[in-house]
Amino acid sequence: MTKIKDLKIYKATSKTSRKISDATHDISDISFHILEIVTDKEIRGQGYLLSFHYSPNAIKGALEDLKHFILEREYHIYETVKLKKDYKAETEYFGNPGLQRWALAVLNIAMWDAWGHQLEQPIWKILGGSKIKIPVYGSGGWLSYSEQELLEEVKDYKKRGFKAVKIKVGSENIERDVQRIKKVREAVGRDIKIMIDANQGLEVPEAIKLSKLAAEIGIHWFEEPILHNDFSGYEIIRRKTNIALAMGEREYNCTALKELIRRNAIDLWQPDIIRIGGVEEWKKSASLAILNNIPVLPHYYKDYDVPLLTTISKPYGAESFDWIDQLIDNKMKIEDGYIYPGERNGWGFKFKKEHLEEI
Known part of the structure; x- marks a missing residue:
């Protein structure tokens, strides 16, 4: 069988990179780290993570540590579970959550990509998925946008056929958030769903106030209004408002999901692969959510999430940014509010060589 022979680490920056801000972050650079595995049969598989400008040396170090671990041993590209178990034992001393898990996840994704190329099949077929279309929403609406930039973005999403958009909230002044939501509603009309995301930037009383005001405008759901581990806070917000709550992108396991289910404090589960x-692990968390009638709406990675969403019952939707579209050789088809899994092998795309800087 096919064994991993080498790993290459790259960095790439989005062609649309610009300074953006949400309620808790100022982001100066939209960048990615890419891990490529090479097998003894010269089959290649890629995985990437969204790194922005944060901790580049730490990310590189985590990937290099993993590379050394792999190259000192022999793993077949299909041994994703065995490799994960071995590396978790190796990294336990400094903790599995955090960058070490990010590095392992990127390798996991690259191994699945290589396995897809080995079998000459797309991932969704390997996992038993169906060729179905998935609802998709356009994401953005950064707090750093001017009103004109905000409205241009949401109107562009509408023009491109999106039926739902998400914008950022969590300004120092709630009235600014309300006015931005109203302007977006006026711009896209009543046929487009609007969602809001505070990126954990509010306290419970503020979140309740904003939820009630936003509900009057017509908001589909509210993402991360408060700190992700404030489970009692989510319970209070859900009990005191009529707005649906979405959460999950910051979780490294199913602990938070289990607790929110126990408290009846979550409406949508958003795993970050x-x-x-x-x-x-993505599929494990999705199964737990579905078992408890919580729809699955993953965070950010549409090129991985859409193939996986085709494997679960009643997939709720995917999030879409355009950030890697100009860096890859095959972007997914989006039409009339839906995104479609492709027919190419593996995950269905590769990063173009001219955009990769080896590190």
Whole structure:
């Protein structure tokens, strides 16, 4: 069988990179780290993580530590579970959550990509998925945008066929958030769903106030209004308002999901495939959510999430940014509010060589 022979680490920056801000972050650079595995049969597989400008040396170090671990041993590209178990034992001393899990997840994704190329099949077929279309929403609406930039973005999403958009909230002045939501509603009309995301930037009383004001305008759901581990806060907000709550992108396991389910404090589960640890962990969390009638709406990585969403019952939707579209050789088809899994092998895309800087 095919064994991993080498790993290459790259960095790439989005062609649309610009300074943006949400309620808790000022982001200066939209960048990615890419891990490429090379097998003894010259089959290649890639995985990437969204790194922005944060901790580049730490990310590089985590990936290099993993590279040394892999190259000192022999792993077949299909041994994703075995490798994950071995590396978790190796990294336990400094903790599995965090960058070490990010690195492992990127490798996991690259192994699945290589396995897809080995089998000459797309991931969704390997995992038993169906060729179905997935609802998709356009994401952005950064707090750093001027009103004109905000409205241009949401109107562009509408023009491109999106039926839902998400914008950032969590300004120092709630009235600014309300006015931005109203302007977006006026710009896109009543046929487009609007969602809001505070990126953990509010306290419970503020979140309740904003929820009630936003509900009058017509908001589909509210993402991360408060700190992700304030479970009692989510319970209070959900009990005191009529707005649906979405959460999950910052979780490294299913602990938060279990607690929110126990408290009846979540409406939508948003696993991040990198943070949660790769394909198997993504599917495990999705199964738990579905078992408890919580729809699955993953965070950010549409090129991985859409193939995986085709494998679960009643997939709720995917999030879309355009950040890697100009860096890859095959972007997904989006039409009339839906995104479609492709027919190419593996995840269905590769980063173009001219955009990769080896590190």
